[in-house]
Amino acid sequence: MDALPILRTGHPRTEHGFIRPIDGVEIPFALIEGEKPGPCLLVTAGVHASEYCSIEAALRLMKRSPAGLAGTILVLPILNMSGFGRRSIYVMPQDGRNLNRMFPGKPDGSVSERLADWLVTKVYPQADAYLDLHGGDLSEALQPFTLFPRDSEESKALAIAFGLPVAVSAGGEGYTINAAGRLGVPSIIAEVGGNGIWDEASVDELTAGIDRVLHHLGMADRSGYPPPEATPRIVTMWVPAATADGLWYPLRQLGDTVTAGDVLGEIRDVFGTVLEAVKARDDGVLLYKLSSLAVNRGEALLGTGTPLG
Numbered sequence: 065m066d067a068l069p070i071l072r073t074g075h076p077r078t079e080h081g082f083i084r085p086i087d088g089v090e091i092p093f094a095l096i097e098g099e100k101p102g103p104c105l106l107v108t109a110g111v112h113a114s115e116y117c118s119i120e121a122a123l124r125l126m127k128r129s130p131a132g133l134a135g136t137i138l139v140l141p142i143l144n145m146s147g148f149g150r151r152s153i154y155v156m157p158q159d160g161r162n163l164n165r166m167f168p169g170k171p172d173g174s175v176s177e178r179l180a181d182w183l184v185t186k187v188y189p190q191a192d193a194y195l196d197l198h199g200g201d202l203s204e205a206l207q208p209f210t211l212f213p214r215d216s217e218e219s220k221a222l223a224i225a226f227g228l229p230v231a232v233s234a235g236g237e238g239y240t241i242n243a244a245g246r247l248g249v250p251s252i253i254a255e256v257g258g259n260g261i262w263d264e265a266s267v268d269e270l271t272a273g274i275d276r277v278l279h280h281l282g283m284a285d286r287s288g289y290p291p292p293e294a295t296p297r298i299v300t301m302w303v304p305a306a307t308a309d310g311l312w313y314p315l316r317q318l319g320d321t322v323t324a325g326d327v328l329g330e331i332r333d334v335f336g337t338v339l340e341a342v343k344a345r346d347d348g349v350l351l352y353k354l355s356s357l358a359v360n361r362g363e364a365l366l367g368t369g370t371p372l373g
């Protein structure tokens with residue numbers, strides 16, 4: 065099948081299988097049309113193929129019953145399928161590019177650019193809301209947070225509904241949620257888990273967030289999941305990139321409160337010489353960090369969240 069099936073037929077149904085969105089790429093999908101009419105929620109995962117909690121949460125969502133559902137859920141659980149089999153970090157193996165930097169893509173570009181273009185032209189316009197599930201990659205550890213495009217109040221409301229403790233008001237270009245947000249689709253990224261580990265508690269945290277969003281959109285009741293403990297803290301995030309190749313020594317723990325000027329970590333050479341000392345730009349909290357000893361120039365080292373307002 066080269067194209068997605070139609071999302072709304074007026075009859076409750078579940079469909080799943082594989083589609084070929086572009087030449088040489090095949091990805092799984094599931095579509096659940098509910099008993100009642102309602103919005104279409106798009107859920108993607110596996111943009112980064114080794115962020116396993118998000119992939120497992122999306123696979124479980126595929127098994128959801130049409131009973132009690134209003135509207136349609138479209139799940140694309142592993143967008144980077146070749147990367148999944150190879151346990152890739154960050155990139156699509158076909159072109160070595162990070163799909164989540166390629167949006168809005170190009171119809172005649174490399175594989176990741178064409179896949180981004182397919183999502184932007186064929187999939188996002190059909191969605192009324194969009195959840196792109198992520199986590200720390202094989203080489204990253206993080207505390208759960210969501211990201212929303214900073215100029216979209218509807219996306220911010222979606223992030224608050226998802227209910228993770230921190231929501232990041234994000235700028236930048238090239239991301240899934242920027243491209244979807246530009247089309248007027250409320251969109252968030254949810255980040256849970258990391259380091260190639262998947263566990264029931266983290267998958268449950270994502271599943272609970274999806275359920276709260278279904279409730280927020282009027283698509284389902286929230287039965288079985290408690291409301292979030294508190295309204296998320298809204299922050300901006302600062303993400304310094306490595307300026308040298310070497311070995312990475314983070315000096316602070318996830319969740320630590322940091323003060324501008326604090327040394328958060330060092331890049332050293334194999335003899336222990338400090339090549340770069342990374343100092344906090346702002347006061348805030350450490351939300352994620354590169355956990356691998358090896359580091360390459362240009363890679364994100366950590367993220368600190370600074371409360372807005």
Ligand SMILES: [Zn+2]
Pocket residue numbers: 111112115198199201
């Ligand atoms: Zn990711």
